[in-house]
Amino acid sequence: MTLRLEAVAVACLILFAAPAFTLPAAAQAETAFPDLTFLTEEWKPYHYLEDGVVKGQTIDLLVGILRKVGSTQGRDDVVVLPWARAYRQAQQEPNTVLFSTSRTPEREKLFKWAGPILKFESYFIGKKEKNFNIQKSEDLHQYKVGVVIDSASAIFAKRHGIPEANTTFNSEGILNIRMLDAGRIDFIPIQWANFERLATRAGVDPSDYEPVFLADTVQLNFAFNLDTPDWVVERFQAAFEELLASKAEADSSDKTGSEVN
Known part of the structure; x- marks a missing residue:
């Protein structure tokens, strides 16, 4: 998956x-590429x-x-x-x-x-044990979602209509992982391989989690x-x-x- x-x-x-792209004019092509x-x-x-x-x-x-x-x-x-x-x-x-x-x-x-x-594809990822049944974006609105400031995850949360009151903004993705593991949030919109990497760094077992709902193709x-x-x-x-x-x-x-x- x-x-x-x-x-x-x-x-x-x-x-x-x-x-x-169409290449620039000859004069531009000969111009030294800037730092x-x-x-x-x-x-x-x-x-x-x-x-x-x-x-x-x-x-x-x-x-x-x-x-x-x-x-x-x-x-x-x-x-x-x-x-x-x-x-x-x-x-x-x-x-x-x-x-x-x-x-x-x-x-x-x-x-x-x-x-x-x-x-690649990004998903709203949550704990397996919660047995989420998310069929459409509106089904996410009752849950708390963690995102990274100015990141694609923040865009996905907004695009799927997650209320601002239910959105937690952090400076780093690993902080969202820790909050998810502690039960302070329910979902993180993220690519699975990136989630596995961050979870491992945070000492969290990725096998306890699963992609629940497609956030976007990126x-x-x-x-x-x-x-x-x-x-x-x-x-x-x-x-x-x-x-x-x-x-x-x-x-x-x-x-x-x-x-x-």
């Missing part, structure tokens, strides 16, 4: 790549700090894109922050990129977008501050797609070779 992104990240990258501010949060295995080094699948993807656009920047230029702080900063500072950011209708005009990186993207020049976003997108195409071609060649052997 759940999507294990760890095993299919590359496949998702290929399947959900958007059509290529950008890259912001992200801790989310293993996609982007995380280990021994002071930023690592992860999406970080590797970003490094490949930066090489293709001729940038001298790399993983050392990525800053890991709490989500709410990074989200605000990305909206306020030009040439700032926030990832991985859920591209929702509510956020569409807040950023310029490149991607998508990944696609695409994760690179979100650029609105003041970032269009040609920068377009060149980044073009490099992103070239990288995916090269990867797909390499995978196809490997598969063909293995079948011949």
